[in-house]
Amino acid sequence: MEGAWEIAFVLFQVWLSIVVGLIVLPAMFGVSLGFTDIYIKVLVKTLEWATLRIQRGQKEQPTLPSQSANGIIEKDDGSMEEEIGELRRSHPKNLAGGDFTMCDAFYFCKKGIENIVEDQVTQRFTSEELASWNLLTRTNNNFRYISVRLTIIWGLGVFIRYCILLPLRITLAVIGLSWLVIGTTLVGLLPSSNAKNWLSDLVHITCYRICARGLSATIRYHNKENRPKKGGICVANHTSPIDIVILANDGCYAMVGQVHGGLMGVIQRSMVRSCPHVWFERSEMKDRHAVAKRLKDHIADKTKLPILIFPEGTCINNTSVMMFKKGSFEIGGTIYPVAIKYDPQFGDAFWNSAKNNMVSYLLRMMTSWAIVCNMWYLPPMTRQDGEDAVQFANRVKSAIAHQGGLVDLSWDGGLKREKVKESFKEEQQKMYSSMIVVNMNESLN
Amino acid sequence: MGSRASSLLREEDIEEIKKETGFSHSQITRLYSRFHSLDKGENGALSREDFQRIPELAINPLGDRIINAFFPEGEDQANFRGFMRTLAHFRPVEDNEKNKDLTSGEPLNSRTNKLLFAFRLYDLDRDDKISRDELLQVLRMMVGVNISDEQLGSIADRTIQEADTNGDMCISFSEFIKVLEKVDVEQKMSIRFLH
Numbered sequence: 023m024e025g026a027w028e029i030a031f032v033l034f035q036v037w038l039s040i041v042v043g044l045i046v047l048p049a050m051f052g053v054s055l056g057f058t059d060i061y062i063k064v065l066v067k068t069l070e071w072a073t074l075r076i077q078r079g080q081k082e083q084p085t086l087p088s089q090s091a092n093g094i095i096e097k098d099d100g101s102m103e104e105e106i107g108e109l110r111r112s113h114p115k116n117l118a119g120g121d122f123t124m125c126d127a128f129y130f131c132k133k134g135i136e137n138i139v140e141d142q143v144t145q146r147f148t149s150e151e152l153a154s155w156n157l158l159t160r161t162n163n164n165f166r167y168i169s170v171r172l173t174i175i176w177g178l179g180v181f182i183r184y185c186i187l188l189p190l191r192i193t194l195a196v197i198g199l200s201w202l203v204i205g206t207t208l209v210g211l212l213p214s215s216n217a218k219n220w221l222s223d224l225v226h227i228t229c230y231r232i233c234a235r236g237l238s239a240t241i242r243y244h245n246k247e248n249r250p251k252k253g254g255i256c257v258a259n260h261t262s263p264i265d266i267v268i269l270a271n272d273g274c275y276a277m278v279g280q281v282h283g284g285l286m287g288v289i290q291r292s293m294v295r296s297c298p299h300v301w302f303e304r305s306e307m308k309d310r311h312a313v314a315k316r317l318k319d320h321i322a323d324k325t326k327l328p329i330l331i332f333p334e335g336t337c338i339n340n341t342s343v344m345m346f347k348k349g350s351f352e353i354g355g356t357i358y359p360v361a362i363k364y365d366p367q368f369g370d371a372f373w374n375s376a377k378n379n380m381v382s383y384l385l386r387m388m389t390s391w392a393i394v395c396n397m398w399y400l401p402p403m404t405r406q407d408g409e410d411a412v413q414f415a416n417r418v419k420s421a422i423a424h425q426g427g428l429v430d431l432s433w434d435g436g437l438k439r440e441k442v443k444e445s446f447k448e449e450q451q452k453m454y455s456s457m458i459v460v461n462m463n464e465s466l467n
Numbered sequence: 468m469g470s471r472a473s474s475l476l477r478e479e480d481i482e483e484i485k486k487e488t489g490f491s492h493s494q495i496t497r498l499y500s501r502f503h504s505l506d507k508g509e510n511g512a513l514s515r516e517d518f519q520r521i522p523e524l525a526i527n528p529l530g531d532r533i534i535n536a537f538f539p540e541g542e543d544q545a546n547f548r549g550f551m552r553t554l555a556h557f558r559p560v561e562d563n564e565k566n567k568d569l570t571s572g573e574p575l576n577s578r579t580n581k582l583l584f585a586f587r588l589y590d591l592d593r594d595d596k597i598s599r600d601e602l603l604q605v606l607r608m609m610v611g612v613n614i615s616d617e618q619l620g621s622i623a624d625r626t627i628q629e630a631d632t633n634g635d636m637c638i639s640f641s642e643f644i645k646v647l648e649k650v651d652v653e654q655k656m657s658i659r660f661l662h
Contacts, residue, residue, distance in 0.1 A: 094498065094660065095659055095661060096661060108655075109655055112649050122606065124585075124630070124638075124647060125647055125650045125655070127585055127588050127589070127605070127609070128652075128655045128656055129655075131529065131585060131588060131656065132655065133523075134524055134527045134533035135554065135557050137523040137527070138518065138524060138554075139501060139658065139660075140501070141522070142523065144505075144522075148504060442526055446526040447525070447526040447527070447528060447530075450527065450528055452613050454609055455610040456613075458622065459613075459614060
């Protein structure tokens, strides 16, 4: 019995030293040994083969539903005036534009039914549908049995992901986070100095690099010359907590967020020992002025790291950018926008907090193929004269959406959980009323 | 969405819905995915709240009336058959040429049935007549607080006057059809479903 334990222990040590030697240490120095590149290349080839195989299978069996990621319907995007105007033109009554006709209701009816079949908002809170299956069970929408080979590859994929990659990634994550806690606590013992800041940055970056390897993350950075500078505010679209790992792999930021309990709380407390982050108590978050003041004070101090904020306020599924809350755009300072776009073929990064809690989300991440994403640093922006915070926020949002190839929406990400404001309906009613009453006075004369 | 969604829909059901509504196989499975994603309670039927969760529908002035069309008299749950039957009204009329295997009787998306759908938006108590009161209520939904009671009243009176041919101060379905006979109902009450 003892012999077996000894062997297991030795194996474990060998395993650990391989991991540390081949993955952790190169990661910390920012060196890539090329394993991930090879892995991604093999993956791409396999997925291409799988797509072709599925397409061939669909041609042979025409009852199989084809997977098209196009919408279900084709919409016209006429305005209310255009559409109702057209409706009225064919009406026998000789109207000079204005007054009511019973066919006006057709416009609202058609719009309503279109939105029931397909709307712009609710689809942003669930994972994006893929154009072709990527051999993960979770993205399997309409998969029917196609061929033995495909099923074998899928089975092999399951084995590789759950039995090889998952333990490896969990090990890396544990190493990374422990290093963060230990490292920042040690650095926190030093007196304030340039050396302390340098060491703190080192600890943070190395930890995030280890975590990125723990997700097989392949990140392509664009326009590094626009990287956020101290005293600025970095603003990005939000898809998942992993955004932080992606961003912090290439720079150091001061995080902003709520104080948590448990493991998160431990990490937060130790991080703040080595360099200033902005953690708010739950009660403080309600007071907008207090929040704004703390952020203003932070960016006024030019020795502190740039703040990282996600103005959408919630995770969106990376097909669109939703309304930016104006709070971050009112404090002044320079905004450094960043656009992050994940490639859904390798793994769906979106955190659907209604469906998965944090732990099951992380497990899903660690059993995906990989996380592949592009990150663009956009040129810094400041509020212009005559522009209010909302307009500024929209300008930044458009720039990010444009760069990342995402749909630019004005809808509030908070609609994930809350009801839409009545005022929007009132706007619609007002617009319609102006179409009826326009010539009201004339016809009454 | 997921493999679970499509596996709950059996082939026999799909065939029946195809016959009844004229939708194609792939359209039915995609609409089933949509139905499933709206069904937050995962009980195979939609409630009014499920519809209200769509923001663009919630801000539609006639949103409540449209949602109501999905629920048969006195019921609070809309199952998938009912959902498809209601949506079938909005299939374009040309599509009927391709699907000749519909059961006898008028297809759900005929001009008359489209007009009936619109008529029922106005006919609040489902008594096959649009009274002045009902017309006022629906008008009020569409204009909100922006028009006074008197103005709205005279609009309603004028509308009924022009449509009412038998003098009962209400608009019946045939009077409704007559008033709108020149309107391109086929195009305005149809949605282009992709195949």
